[in-house]
Amino acid sequence: xxxxxxxxxxxxxxxxxxxxxxxxxxxxxxxxxxxxxxxxxxxxxxxxxxxxxxxxxxxxxxxxxxxxxxxxxxxxxxxxxxxxxxxxxxxxxxxxxxxxxxxxxxxxxxxxxxxxxxxxxxxxxxxxxxxxxxxxxxxxxxxxxxxxxxxxxxxxxxxxxxxxxxxxxxxxxxxxxxxxxxxxxxxxxxxxxxxxxxxxxxxxxxxxxxxxxxxxxxxxxxxxxxxxxxxxxxxxxxxxxxxxxxxxxxxxxxxxxxxxxxxxxxxxxxxxxxxxxxxxxxxxxxxxxxxxxxxxxxxxxxxxxxxxxxxxxxxxxxxxxxxxxxxxxxxxxxxxxxxxxxxxxxxxxxxxxxxxxxxxxxxxxxxxxxxxxxxxxxxxxxxxxxxxxxxxxxxxxxxxxxxxxxxxxxxxxxxxxxxxxxxxxxxxxxxxxxxxxxxxxxxxxxxxxxxxxxxxxxxxxxxxxxxxxxxxxxxxxxxxxxxxxxxxxxxxxxxxx
Amino acid sequence: xxxxxxxxxxxxxxxxxxxxxxxxxxxxxxxxxxxxxxxxxxxxxxxxxxxxxxxxxxxxxxxxxxxxxxxxxxxxxxxxxxxxxxxxxxxxx
Numbered sequence: 001x002x003x004x005x006x007x008x009x010x011x012x013x014x015x016x017x018x019x020x021x022x023x024x025x026x027x028x029x030x031x032x033x034x035x036x037x038x039x040x041x042x043x044x045x046x047x048x049x050x051x052x053x054x055x056x057x058x059x060x061x062x063x064x065x066x067x068x069x070x071x072x073x074x075x076x077x078x079x080x081x082x083x084x085x086x087x088x089x090x091x092x093x094x095x096x097x098x099x100x101x102x103x104x105x106x107x108x109x110x111x112x113x114x115x116x117x118x119x120x121x122x123x124x125x126x127x128x129x130x131x132x133x134x135x136x137x138x139x140x141x142x143x144x145x146x147x148x149x150x151x152x153x154x155x156x157x158x159x160x161x162x163x164x165x166x167x168x169x170x171x172x173x174x175x176x177x178x179x180x181x182x183x184x185x186x187x188x189x190x191x192x193x194x195x196x197x198x199x200x201x202x203x204x205x206x207x208x209x210x211x212x213x214x215x216x217x218x219x220x221x222x223x224x225x226x227x228x229x230x231x232x233x234x235x236x237x238x239x240x241x242x243x244x245x246x247x248x249x250x251x252x253x254x255x256x257x258x259x260x261x262x263x264x265x266x267x268x269x270x271x272x273x274x275x276x277x278x279x280x281x282x283x284x285x286x287x288x289x290x291x292x293x294x295x296x297x298x299x300x301x302x303x304x305x306x307x308x309x310x311x312x313x314x315x316x317x318x319x320x321x322x323x324x325x326x327x328x329x330x331x332x333x334x335x336x337x338x339x340x341x342x343x344x345x346x347x348x349x350x351x352x353x354x355x356x357x358x359x360x361x362x363x364x365x366x367x368x369x370x371x372x373x374x375x376x377x378x379x380x381x382x383x384x385x386x387x388x389x390x391x392x393x394x395x396x397x398x399x400x401x402x403x404x405x406x407x408x409x410x411x412x413x414x415x416x417x418x419x420x421x422x423x424x425x426x427x428x429x430x431x432x433x434x435x436x437x438x439x440x441x442x443x444x445x446x447x448x449x450x451x452x453x454x455x456x457x458x459x460x461x462x463x464x465x466x467x468x469x470x471x472x473x474x475x476x477x478x479x480x481x482x483x484x485x486x487x488x489x490x491x492x493x494x495x496x497x
Numbered sequence: 498x499x500x501x502x503x504x505x506x507x508x509x510x511x512x513x514x515x516x517x518x519x520x521x522x523x524x525x526x527x528x529x530x531x532x533x534x535x536x537x538x539x540x541x542x543x544x545x546x547x548x549x550x551x552x553x554x555x556x557x558x559x560x561x562x563x564x565x566x567x568x569x570x571x572x573x574x575x576x577x578x579x580x581x582x583x584x585x586x587x588x589x590x
Contacts, residue, residue: 074543081536085529119532120525126516164551166544173540432544436555447554448547 031135034269038139044261045146047254049076052153055251056160058244059367061462063443064161065243066453071160071168075152078169079176083148085119087177088141092117094185095192117141143265144184147209148176150262154213157367159220161240162227162440165448167433171423175216179419183412184208190282190395199398200408201388203279204266204290204328206380207408212416214374218363219420223428226364228440229464229474229481237358238477239465240366245313252317256298259324263290263331281394285332293331297324297343304347315354318368319347322376329380330388342383346376378413381405437486441478 017025053072060068079087093100093114100114116123116137123137152172159168187194188208194200202208231237242248267287268278279285298320305319326346327339334342354371357363363370385405393400427433434440439447446452452459462474514524 078536078540081532085533085536119529120521125525164547166540166547169543170540432548435551438555438558439551442554442558447551 027131031131035135035139037269038143038265041261041265042139042142042146045143045150045258045265048146048258048262049149049153051251051254051256051258052150052157053251054247054254056157056367058247058249058251059157059242060160061240061443062243062454062459063445063462065445066451067165067444067448068156068160070448071156071165072153074165074169075149075156075172075176078173079148079152080145082173082177083145083181084124084141087148087181088117088124088144089114089119090178091144091181091185091189094182095189097186097193144181146265147184147205147262148181151180151209151213151216152176154210154369154373155217155220158217158365158369159224160366161444162434163224164432164435167424167427170427171216171220171420174419174423175213175416179216179416180209180212183212183415186411187408188280190280192394194404194408194411195281195394196396196398198404198407199393199400200404201281201384201391201393201400202329202381202408203281203285203332204263204294206325206327206329207377207412209377210325210328210373211375211377211381211409212412214370214372214377215413215416216420217365218370218374219417219422220424221363221365221370222421223424224433226362227366228437228485229478230364231362232467233484235362236467237362238467240474241463241465241471242314249313249317252321256320256324259294260291263294263328266290279332283332283391283393283397289333290331292336293327293334293339294324296336296340297327297331299323300340300343300345301326301347301350304344304349305351306347308348308351312351315351315368318354318372319350322350322372323347325373325376326380326383330384333388333391338387342387346379349379350376378409381409437482441482 049072053069056072057065057069115121116132118124122129122133124141126138128134152175155172155175156168184192184205186192187200187202188205189195192200227240229238230240264287266280267285267290268274268280268282269276274282276284277286301320301323302316303319304323306316308319309315323343323346326349327334327343331339350368350372353375354365354368357365357368357370365371382405384400385402388400389402391400392398398404424433435444435447462478463471464474464477465471513522515528
């Protein structure tokens with residue numbers, strides 16, 4: 001009896017894991033939890049792109065619905081491979097401005113982060129080896145890839161109804177796989193030169209995603225020009241009636257839902273390595289902190305947008321987006337009440353700036369991307385310099401300062417604006433930027449797809465809203481504007497011109 | 498002929514080349530180069546194909562001697578511009 005009991009006890013002790021084995025299991029569980037966490041942020045972030053597609057397709061006139069939606073869909077087709085082959089390497093290896101020297105990590109058996117980002121590296125293919133190469137590299141890549149799609153989608157809405165699909169695809173490769181990820185390497189990583197030297201702080205990417213995409217878009221819009229009929233002979237703005245406002249509003253709500261995934265993907269946790277949640281600069285925060293800020297940010301932004309636009313539905317919802325973008329840069333440190341106040345101001349400013357851009361600068365931004373994303377992105381970083389000054393940021397714990405934030409703004413505006421302006425200017429000179437005016441007037445869907453995408457519905461006349469607020473049939477106005485901008489009457493045979 | 502393929506002899510080499518190969522291997526270099534080529538050719542193809550479509554439609558509209566009323570009934574594709582996507586618009590097919 002005693003001998004059998006002893007043998008049972010002996011076998012139990014023999015099977016009990018050692019402390020080292022338990023540590024290894026906990027490490028693996030922690031790693032897998034992190035991997036799963038990023039995976040599902042990517043799933044939620046897909047909603048941003050569903051939302052952008054619905055939003056922009058709803059804003060477009062009926063004759064341009066599919067050409068608008070196709071831009072959002074093909075963003076995925078071109079940014080994914082270009083970000084895989086070039087973009088991720090830029091993020092991993094350009095933290096100091098230029099390419100890093102050497103790819104080895106502290107452990108000679110493992111490559112450093114830069115070495116894991118090349119498309120031929122162990123970090124970019126399926127393997128079961130280490131925590132870095134087997135678990136983390138690919139999910140990090142996917143989260144950043146979704147951010148890249150977002151930059152393209154921000155631009156796409158502003159250009160609708162006259163840009164060539166192929167021109168947009170070239171521009172979105174440049175923005176999504178080159179421009180934004182370069183600024184992320186500089187100012188949205190623990191070791192970026194703006195972070196470690198100046199304490200630049202933009203936790204949830206107010207500037208590095210939204211502001212930069214807006215500045216790039218502004219450069220493109222200056223070359224693209226307004227849609228035919230957008231401005232009357234006195235330069236006053238007309239408004240095109242969206243073909244489906246409900247679809248637009250639903251799209252915006254989907255974007256908002258996806259933003260929760262976007263916010264979460266900007267944090268980092270690994271319980272066996274760090275004491276809790278960390279922001280992108282590896283400074284402590286919590287998931288609850290940023291969730292509160294994004295939620296009150298929407299509330300404040302809706303409120304500001306509603307009052308500034310006097311209840312306009314489009315600008316009320318865009319105000320929500322503007323509000324969140326305005327507080328994203330400091331979402332890891334703001335008190336919810338502060339976020340509410342700042343986001344309300346952002347929602348209001350987006351409406352006013354958008355109106356100014358449309359009516360005074362006469363830049364035809366079809367969805368207000370330059371004001372909502374561009375202006376509010378820069379505004380958000382500016383606010384951190386005022387309200388979060390002194391907060392330690394980055395691997396060197398450099399305090400946030402207004403000067404450091406200003407340095408980031410001064411570095412990122414030309415980094416974004418100039419490539420957008422120069423490449424769109426080159427496309428314009430090659431006559432590859434804009435569709436022919438006849439096609440624009442008829443609608444892009446017929447030329448691109450040879451179909452009407454609402455065949456079951458009668459085609460009612462297009463409506464345009466005059467600067468006086470009066471709604472009139474669009475056809476005579478558009479034909480007259482066509483004649484004015486093209487130097488001949490619509491439909492005049494080519495040989496007579 | 499298929500039976501003569503030396504699967505057993507080459508299987509590990511093939512696996513290492515195309516799938517779970519180590520980093521900086523010939524296989525990963527070849528795949529990267531092929532992928533970059535496909536990506537660039539696709540972009541050029543998008544530009545070329547769209548330019549062809551837009552030019553054809555603009556020529557058709559000019560040759561017709563009159564533009565359709567904006568937002569009016571679509572004229573459909575011309576004879577030089579067959580459908581390139583979606584279901585055929587020709588009821589006879």
